[in-house]
Amino acid sequence: MPELPEVETIRRQLEPRLLNAAIVLAWGSPNPKFTTASSAMGSTITRLDRRGKYLIARLDDDRDLIVHLGMTGKLSIIAAETADLTTAHLRAWWRLDDERILRFDDIRQFGRIAVTARDDHRSMPTLHAIGPEPFDEELTDLRFWNALRSSGRHLKTDLLSQRPIAGVGNIYADEALWLAGIHPADRTLTRSRAAALLEAIRSVLAAGIEHGGTTLRDYVDAEGVSGGHQHHLWCYGRAGEPCERCGSPLRRAVIDARGTTWCGVCQPRRR
DNA sequence: CGCAGCGCCTGAAGGC
C-alpha cells in the first residue's frame, strides 16, 4: 500500500528518466478512473512532483498528469519493443518519443489518474483539500496541534484523512502513534503530545524513505524492487508480538474500519 | 455544507 515513502521512492526513480520526455501516444483503460490518461498525448513532462501520496507530472502546456497508486498501482518504464501491452492489469500507458513506454498497472483498480489544468485539482477532492507536506517547515507544532485537536474524530482517522498532514496511511499512522505513545482512538491531545506525534511522523516517514518503502504485499518501486522498511516496523502487522518498548503483547482492533495495532501499555487511552 | 458510511476491486489465505 503505497504511502508517502513509497511514492517518494518512485518519484525519485522516475523523475530523471521522465524529464523532457514527450508523450507521443497515450492510452487509458475504459474505467473512468483511468481513461483520461490518454489526454496527456502531445505534452512534454517538465517536472515530476509529489504531493502526499499523489504523483504529479507537470506538463509543458500548463497541465498536470496526476497518478494515485491506490493499493496495488505500479508505475514502470520499459522499452517499447519488448512491451507487452496485453496484460490483464494494465490500466494506462504513455509512449515516449524515445522508444520507451511509461506504464501503469493496477490489479485492484483502487488507483486513479487525472489530467488537469495546472494546480486545478478539484476533480481529486482529497488532493484538492490536502494538508501540508510533513517536511514543510511551515508545518509547526502549533499548526499541527490546532488541526488535530478540534476535529472530534479519532486521532488516527484524522491523520488518514490527509487534512492535518499529507501522505500518512495505515502503516505509518500506526508506527507514528506507537513511537509517540499515543492511543489511536484518542480524540484530542495536549500540545506537547502533538509535537511528539509530528516528530514521530517525520521520523517514521524519513526512515521509510531511507529504506525505499515498505513491502508487505504488493508494493514494488519503479524498478520492480521491494522496499526494505518492513524489517524496521515497530508495530504495524505485529499484533500479538511483544512491544519493543515494554514487552507486553501488541493489541489489534478495527478502528473506523481500519485494522489498527498498538501497545495497550505504552499507548494508554487518555481521551 | 461537513462528514459518516458505503462501495469499489481482486488475489491470497483460512476454514470446513
Place this chain on the structure above:
DNA sequence: TGCCTTCAGGCGCTGC
C-alpha cells in the same frame, strides 16, 4: 482437495 468466505484498505461518492 476444492469451494466458499474473509480480509487487505485509500478514497470518491452519496445522503443525512
